[in-house]
Amino acid sequence: MRSYEFYVWLDRYDHAVLRIGDFSQLGRVSVRTLRLYDELDLLKPAQVDKFTDYRYYAVDQLPRLNRILVLKDLGFSLDEIKTMIDNALPATQLEAMLAKRKADVDQQIRDEQERLARIATRMAYIAREGQPPLFDIFVKHIDAHTLAGIRATVANLDEMGMERQARLSTLYGALTQHRLRTMPQHIECALYYNTEFTDEGIDMELAVTIDPKTAGALAKDAAALHIHELPACEAATTVYGGPVSDLVQAISQLYYWIGENNYASCGPMRELHLSGSELDLRSARDLVTVELQLPIERA
Amino acid sequence: MRSYEFYVWLDRYDHAVLRIGDFSQLGRVSVRTLRLYDELDLLKPAQVDKFTDYRYYAVDQLPRLNRILVLKDLGFSLDEIKTMIDNALPATQLEAMLAKRKADVDQQIRDEQERLARIATRMAYIAREGQPPLFDIFVKHIDAHTLAGIRATVANLDEMGMERQARLSTLYGALTQHRLRTMPQHIECALYYNTEFTDEGIDMELAVTIDPKTAGALAKDAAALHIHELPACEAATTVYGGPVSDLVQAISQLYYWIGENNYASCGPMRELHLSGSELDLRSARDLVTVELQLPIERA
DNA sequence: TTGCTCCTCACGTCACGTGAGGTGGC
DNA sequence: TTGCTCCTCACGTCACGTGAGGTGGC
Numbered sequence: 001m002r003s004y005e006f007y008v009w010l011d012r013y014d015h016a017v018l019r020i021g022d023f024s025q026l027g028r029v030s031v032r033t034l035r036l037y038d039e040l041d042l043l044k045p046a047q048v049d050k051f052t053d054y055r056y057y058a059v060d061q062l063p064r065l066n067r068i069l070v071l072k073d074l075g076f077s078l079d080e081i082k083t084m085i086d087n088a089l090p091a092t093q094l095e096a097m098l099a100k101r102k103a104d105v106d107q108q109i110r111d112e113q114e115r116l117a118r119i120a121t122r123m124a125y126i127a128r129e130g131q132p133p134l135f136d137i138f139v140k141h142i143d144a145h146t147l148a149g150i151r152a153t154v155a156n157l158d159e160m161g162m163e164r165q166a167r168l169s170t171l172y173g174a175l176t177q178h179r180l181r182t183m184p185q186h187i188e189c190a191l192y193y194n195t196e197f198t199d200e201g202i203d204m205e206l207a208v209t210i211d212p213k214t215a216g217a218l219a220k221d222a223a224a225l226h227i228h229e230l231p232a233c234e235a236a237t238t239v240y241g242g243p244v245s246d247l248v249q250a251i252s253q254l255y256y257w258i259g260e261n262n263y264a265s266c267g268p269m270r271e272l273h274l275s276g277s278e279l280d281l282r283s284a285r286d287l288v289t290v291e292l293q294l295p296i297e298r299a
Numbered sequence: 300m301r302s303y304e305f306y307v308w309l310d311r312y313d314h315a316v317l318r319i320g321d322f323s324q325l326g327r328v329s330v331r332t333l334r335l336y337d338e339l340d341l342l343k344p345a346q347v348d349k350f351t352d353y354r355y356y357a358v359d360q361l362p363r364l365n366r367i368l369v370l371k372d373l374g375f376s377l378d379e380i381k382t383m384i385d386n387a388l389p390a391t392q393l394e395a396m397l398a399k400r401k402a403d404v405d406q407q408i409r410d411e412q413e414r415l416a417r418i419a420t421r422m423a424y425i426a427r428e429g430q431p432p433l434f435d436i437f438v439k440h441i442d443a444h445t446l447a448g449i450r451a452t453v454a455n456l457d458e459m460g461m462e463r464q465a466r467l468s469t470l471y472g473a474l475t476q477h478r479l480r481t482m483p484q485h486i487e488c489a490l491y492y493n494t495e496f497t498d499e500g501i502d503m504e505l506a507v508t509i510d511p512k513t514a515g516a517l518a519k520d521a522a523a524l525h526i527h528e529l530p531a532c533e534a535a536t537t538v539y540g541g542p543v544s545d546l547v548q549a550i551s552q553l554y555y556w557i558g559e560n561n562y563a564s565c566g567p568m569r570e571l572h573l574s575g576s577e578l579d580l581r582s583a584r585d586l587v588t589v590e591l592q593l594p595i596e597r598a
Numbered sequence: 599t600t601g602c603t604c605c606t607c608a609c610g611t612c613a614c615g616t617g618a619g620g621t622g623g624c
Numbered sequence: 625t626t627g628c629t630c631c632t633c634a635c636g637t638c639a640c641g642t643g644a645g646g647t648g649g650c
Contacts, residue, residue: 016574016588021603026573028439031604032640052648053605059573059588062538063435070435074418078639091429098422105415112408116401119373123397130390136362136369140327239361274325274358275315289315289358320629330630331614351622352631377613 016059017046023057027065042068042082075101114261121260135238135250137257142270142293144232146215148175148225149191149207156200161284164190167206168279174225175208186210188278190271191230197252205268206278233267235293239274245284254294267295315358316345322356326364341367341381374400413560420559434537434549436556441569441592443531445514447474447524448490448506455499460583463489466505467578473523474507485509487577489570490529496554504567505577532566534592538573544583553593566594 024031037043038055043065045055064085071081076097084094125133150171154163168188186209193203205226215227236258240250251269258265275289323330336342337354342364344354363384370380375396383393417437424432449470453462467487485508492502504525514526535557539549550568557564574588 019603030640032642035605036640049648054648055604060540060586062573062588062590063540066437066538067435070437072639073414073437074421075414091425091431094431095422095425098418098425102415102418102422105411105418109408109411109415112404112411115372115374116404116408119397119401119404122373123394123401126390126394126397132390132393136366138365138369138372239365241359241362274361287359289361291361318629329614331616334631335614348622353622354630371613 017056018059020045020055020057023061026059027062027069029065029069037065037068037078040078040082042078042085074098075105117261121257124260133253134242135240135253137236137238137254139234139236139263139296142233142235142237142295145209145230146212146227147189147191147205147207147230148210148215148227149205150174150224151191151193151203151205151226154202154204156202160202161281164204164206165279165281168277171206171208171225172279188273190273190278192269192271195265197255230270231267233295234297235270235295236261236263237291237293239289239291241289242287243285244281244288247288247290250290250292254292258294258296262299263296264299265294266297269294316355317358319344319354319356322360325358326361326368328364328368336364336367336377339377339381341377341384373397374404416560420556423559432552433541434539434552436535436537436553438533438535438562438595441532441534441536441594444508444529445511445526446488446490446504446506446529447509447514447526448504449473449523450490450492450502450504450525453501453503455501459501460580463503463505464578464580467576470505470507470524471578487572489572489577491568491570494564496551529569530566532594533596534569534594535560535562536590536592538588538590540588541586542584543580543587546587546589549589549591553591557593557595561598562595563598564593565596568593 018026020031020034024034027034034043034045034055034057038045043061046058046061047056048054049056067085068078068081071084072078076084080097083089084097089097122133148171150167152163152167154160188206188208191205191207193205194201207226210227212229215229236254238250238254240247254269255265270293272291272293273288274291275287281288317325319330319333323333326333333342333354333356337344342360345357345360346355347353348355366384367377367380370383371377375383379396382388383396388396421432447470449466451462451466453459487505487507490504490506492504493500506525509526511528514528535553537549537553539546553568554564569592571590571592572587573590574586580587
């Protein structure tokens with residue numbers, strides 16, 4: 001064959017040994033990648049020139065390279081691949097690793113599909129309203145809290161403001177009377193027990209978070225107060241900043257959003273007063289910062 | 300309210316200004332994250348103590364933080380979020396960005412689903428055979444090549460070896476006779492034109508890659524040779540290393556794999572002789588390294 | 599000799615987590 | 625004064641890409 005006038009592949013790499021550039025082309029990886037795999041002991045060159053440090057690879061190293069690439073493609077890290085290849089793991093262990101990988105990918109697909117719904121919701125909003133949503137809604141985990149509150153039904157929206165301030169006064173009065181020590185960072189909040197948005201017969205509670213350790217004693221002392229545990233939950237939440245009067249928009253947006261994203265509410269909506277007590281409000285045009293939490297579950 | 304014996308939230312943060320730790324708890328992000336967002340000008344503290352460099356945040360900065368978190372959750376980078384928030388982009392541009400994001404997520408879901416199939420294939424193999432596959436198969440893009448070859452039908456497997464070596468001799472003879480200069484790294488290969496695996500009436504071609512620039516002249520000169528372009532394609536590929544006699548296992552695995560992963564073959568299978576010319580083989584037990592490429596399309 | 603290939607650092611990527619080492623605030 | 629919180633570096637993450645600066649091979 002040496003007499004042919006064209007270069008036969010074997011002429012150049014007589015013992016089927018390739019320089020790194022040629023091996024990288026055959027294997028469809030970068031030279032940098034081969035150097036990295038060498039360094040990580042994932043794939044060492046068949047030989048290394050002791051004077052020039054040139055790396056030389058044998059063609060029959062391709063299967064090993066391909067095994068690495070396949071496992072990488074399945075989503076394993078180079079570290080995991082090293083374990084899988086070097087230790088010749090038993091089949092059961094390989095199956096376990098693959099099963100784990102499969103579960104992870106399954107989960108990731110579900111996550112991406114939910115993300116897709118959230119993107120679609122936002123796109124629909126902008127298409128409809130011509131601007132980004134005023135309230136950014138997302139799901140987060142809410143820890144359990146212990147509350148001391150006063151629950152009552154308000155006849156309609158007109159009476160809401162007065163009613164609420166009256167209840168709050170009573171609440172704080174009772175707390176003072178019983179010399180209550182709450183959590184250092186207690187938060188004032190309102191709960192809405194109606195299962196959907198309504199403008200009359202509003203069943204609500206005004207409350208503050210209290211130290212669960214004192215809850216037992218308090219329950220006996222202050223019978224007027226509703227002492228109860230608010231369970232931990234997942235909730236669609238948003239922080240509203242603006243005049244009290246427009247808070248209702250945020251609330252309805254929240255209900256709309258959970259519908260779009262395939263959730264259903266599963267508990268009273270919680271309204272946290274972040275910018276101070278509602279007792280300090282003088283007008284519906286006063287600015288407040290309020291966090292809304294709507295407990296949800298998959299519909 | 301100051302007279303209450305418990306700490307009211309407003310007592311501590313009189314103007315609803317929080318230290319970084321408290322703001323990070325309210326916003327459900329780490330302190331480190333807030334510092335980063337400060338540095339990136341994504342969310343600057345409402346005020347910074349000029350002596351201590353303490354960062355102080357206002358409660359009404361929560362909506363901005365949440366907007367950042369929501370956009371991050373949709374998959375935007377902090378850089379993109381900065382553009383979206385700072386420049387008050389027009390709705391059309393926001394929609395375009397969201398549409399792009401949606402397309403990306405769509406694609407990612409499809410990718411992950413295909414990955415899932417590949418994982419399942421491998422799991423099934425290991426469950427069935429008790430060991431990882433001998434040949435690692437994956438899909439890659441193959442560029443177009445120009446070939447000079449000799450096509451013939453081989454009656455059955457017994458005659459295969461002799462037939463092939465005879466054809467190859469003819470091929471190399473013709474190339475020599477016409478003083479052909481091929482690509483420096485030309486590769487010898489075999490093509491299988493039967494659309495599925497068969498052991499008789501095998502329609503095949505033995506060929507070498509040639510420089511496309513010389514293909515025209517060659518076609519006139521060497522009428523005995525089949526000069527043609529092998530189109531670019533996607534192919535399921537594997538590199539087989541071992542005795543020639545077991546190569547057939549790799550071939551059948553390849554066909555099995557594409558079925559499992561919902562592909563169909565769409566062209567003749569290509570067999571590249573990586574470890575040298577088939578002419579040098581003396582026995583079916585000789586070791587070879589061969590790359591198999593099976594052109595595919597979605598079934 | 600001229601290109602071309604190879605070599606070894608070493609920085610950059612992305613969004614933080616995790617110390618180290620030091621200081622302010624109640 | 626003692627914890628607790630805050631501060632600023634600065635390294636690590638993961639799998640490479642991309643030069644910089646220098647040398648071997650045909």
